[in-house]
Each structure stands twice: as structure tokens, then as C-alpha cells.
Amino acid sequence: MSKENQPRLRPEMEALPTYKAGKKVSAVAGLEAFKLSSNENANAPLPSVLEVIYKAATEVNRYPDPFTTQLITALAKKFDIPAEQIATGTGSVGVCQQIVQAVAGAGDEVMFAWRSFEAYPIIATIAGAKSVQVPLRADGGHDLDAMAAAITNRTRVIFICTPNNPTGGIVTQSEVDTFLTKVPNDILVVIDEAYIEFNSDPDAVAGMKTMKAHSNVGVLRTFSKAYGLAGLRVGYFAGPTHIAEAVRKTAVPFGVSNIAQEAAVASLEHEAELFDRVKQIILDRQWFEDELAAIGFDTPPSQANFVWLPLGARTDEFTKACEGIAVAIRPFSGEGVRISIGEREAMQRVIEAAKPFAS
Numbered sequence: 153m154s155k156e157n158q159p160r161l162r163p164e165m166e167a168l169p170t171y172k173a174g175k176k177v178s179a180v181a182g183l184e185a186f187k188l189s190s191n192e193n194a195n196a197p198l199p200s201v202l203e204v205i206y207k208a209a210t211e212v213n214r215y216p217d218p219f220t221t222q223l224i225t226a227l228a229k230k231f232d233i234p235a236e237q238i239a240t241g242t243g244s245v246g247v248c249q250q251i252v253q254a255v256a257g258a259g260d261e262v263m264f265a266w267r268s269f270e271a272y273p274i275i276a277t278i279a280g281a282k283s284v285q286v287p288l289r290a291d292g293g294h295d296l297d298a299m300a301a302a303i304t305n306r307t308r309v310i311f312i313c314t315p316n317n318p319t320g321g322i323v324t325q326s327e328v329d330t331f332l333t334k335v336p337n338d339i340l341v342v343i344d345e346a347y348i349e350f351n352s353d354p355d356a357v358a359g360m361k362t363m364k365a366h367s368n369v370g371v372l373r374t375f376s377k378a379y380g381l382a383g384l385r386v387g388y389f390a391g392p393t394h395i396a397e398a399v400r401k402t403a404v405p406f407g408v409s410n411i412a413q414e415a416a417v418a419s420l421e422h423e424a425e426l427f428d429r430v431k432q433i434i435l436d437r438q439w440f441e442d443e444l445a446a447i448g449f450d451t452p453p454s455q456a457n458f459v460w461l462p463l464g465a466r467t468d469e470f471t472k473a474c475e476g477i478a479v480a481i482r483p484f485s486g487e488g489v490r491i492s493i494g495e496r497e498a499m500q501r502v503i504e505a506a507k508p509f510a511s
Contacts, residue, residue: 457492469509
């Protein structure tokens with residue numbers, strides 16, 4: 153059937169890339185398969201959180217609270233901000249889409265560093281907006297001077313991903329403070345802190361503190377990573393009241409399930425225990441970076457739950473080598489690979505596979 157005789161799509165859909173989720177691999181020669189490709193928390197939820205999940209599962213015949221009242225109340229208390237400044241959604245990627253839909257339309261510009269979170273250009277395209285991708289510096293950091301220079305009268309929102317996915321580096325508080333002096337007050341700056349709990353750099357920007365000090369700054373966070381609730385899909389935005397209100401309006405009704413809401417609240421109540429696990433992930437990351445350095449890799453310092461290997465033209469070759477040892481990693485062809493911090497056995501295998509690729 154010719155296209156003329158089919159329902160029409162928006163022109164943008166022709167070039168819209170598909171989001172590439174981390175893949176799994178099959179067991180090889182009796183080796184257990186491991187997935188280090190999606191930045192997931194390898195730990196199951198705490199027993200206390202699982203108990204809440206089991207109980208909430210008995211009520212899936214009922215619609216969840218569309219306003220996520222209990223969760224927003226808990227977040228407002230945690231960050232000492234009014235509940236009216238918070239909006240929730242289906243993971244940080246869902247909330248990211250809500251933000252763009254709230255502030256940008258056809259012909260507007262959505263700015264972000266590149267390479268960064270690969271959903272940004274997809275979300276901008278869906279909204280009919282133009283992606284403005286500003287290359288990272290040679291050291292893998294955000295080039296905020298170049299981003300400031302790229303602002304136009306069509307710029308509506310700027311995303312700063314810190315720690316940056318997939319390279320792992322942070323943006324400092326001083327860098328953001330200087331950058332904000334160059335951004336007009338009618339442009340929203342979103343500090344995407346999906347991985348902030350894994351940061352141990354004291355110079356990193358403090359998103360919530362920065363948001364409280366500026367009228368055009370918002371913060372994007374998630375329960376998927378440090379809190380280990382990736383499969384339940386719950387994230388949140390904190391920012392100017394009128395923006396948060398609009399972000400709530402663009403949310404899919406009943407998008408955050410009751411199970412997700414209850415699990416997120418329970419996770420906040422047991423943060424101390426959860427963050428002990430996060431500390432171990434940070435130690436594992438540091439060990440992994442040290443082991444890679446010992447065999448000759450010069451990796452950019454990571455403050456997330458993953459490590460970036462800039463392999464360039466050998467990216468695909470290394471990815472296949474990891475498939476051969478039953479470990480899935482996330483390749484960015486021609487650039488490098490992102491390796492999530494997970495089971496020690498999996499990371500040991502990756503280190504062995506990486507030796508022939510070291511400089």
C-alpha cells in the first residue's frame with residue numbers, strides 16, 4: 153500500500169530516533185549473564201519497601217491518587233519547599249517530557265550538552281521543538297560558556313545533566329552560578345540530577361539549593377537509580393510554582409501507580425539504610441576505576457553509578473568482546489561504552505576483556 157493511502161504521520165516522526173534501552177545478553181559457555189547496560193541498581197528493594205509493595209499490589213484494581221499527594225508531601229518535607237513547587241511523573245524521563253511539553257512548542261529550542269541523556273532530543277522532537285546540542289568539552293564536561301553563547305530568543309529550556317549520562321562528570325556550583333548570570337530569567341534551566349545520590353564531589357552543583365535561589369531554575373530527580381525502583385517508574389520535578397503546576401497538567405492521568413507511590417514514600421522513610429547501599433556502590437565504582445587505570449585506561453572521573461570508556465572506533469569491537477563473556481554494556485558506536493556498576497563478578501570479567509583494548 154502506498155503512503156498516500158495510509159493514515160498520515162507528523163513529518164518529524166520520519167527522523168525521530170528510537171530510544172535505545174540497555175540490552176540483555178545470553179549466558180555463554182555456562183557463564184551467568186549480567187546486565188551492566190541500564191544503570192540499574194543491582195540491589196533488590198529493601199525488605200521494608202518490598203513489604204509495602206506487596207501490600208499495595210492487592211489494590212491494583214483501584215486507580216492511584218492522581219495527585220500523588222502523599223509522595224509530594226513527603227518530598228516537600230524532605231527538601232523544605234512548598235508542595236506546590238513539586239510535580240511527579242513516570243520516572244525522570246517522563247517528567248522530562250512533561251517539562252518540555254509545558255514550556256516548548258513548535259519552533260522553540262531545547263538546549264542540552266551532547267553527548268548527554270539520549271532522551272533529550274527525542275522529547276524535544278515529540279514536542280515539535282528544535283534540539284540545540286552543544287558539544288561537551290574535550291575533558292567530557294559541560295561547556296557552559298558555549299551553551300550561554302548558543303541562547304537565542306527561541307530558547308525555552310536548558311537541561312544540565314549532572315552527573316552527566318553517559319560520561320559521569322559533574323558541573324560545579326561555581327560554573328552554574330556563573331552560567332545563570334548569562335541566562336535570561338524567562339528561560340527555564342533544569343538541573344537533571346538523576347544520579348546525584350552517587351556524587352561525592354563537594355564542588356558539584358547543589359540543585360535544590362540553586363533552585364531556591366533562582367526564579368528560573370528547576371531540578372529533575374528519580375527514584376529509579378539510588379532508590380532501586382527503576383521498574384516502578386516514578387520521578388519528580390521541583391521548581392517555580394507556575395512551572396510545577398504546568399508540569400502536573402502535562403502528566404498522563406494516573407501515570408504513577410499506587411505501588412510506585414507507596415514504594416517511593418517508604419524508600420524516603422528508609423533513606424539511611426538505602427544510602428548505606430549507595431556508599432557501597434560508590435566504593436565499587438572507585439575500585440572499578442582504579443582497576444581500569446591499572447591496566448592503562450584514562451577514564452573521566454565518574455560521580456554516577458557507571459563508568460565511561462572512550463573507546464572511539466573500537467567501541468563495537470569491545471561490546472562484542474563483552475557479549476562473549478555474557479556481560480551487557482551500553483555502547484555508543486564510534487564514541488565509547490557506558491558500564492554500570494553492578495555485580496563484582498561481572499565487573500571482573502569486563503576488566504579482563506578490557507586489557508587488550510587498553511592504551
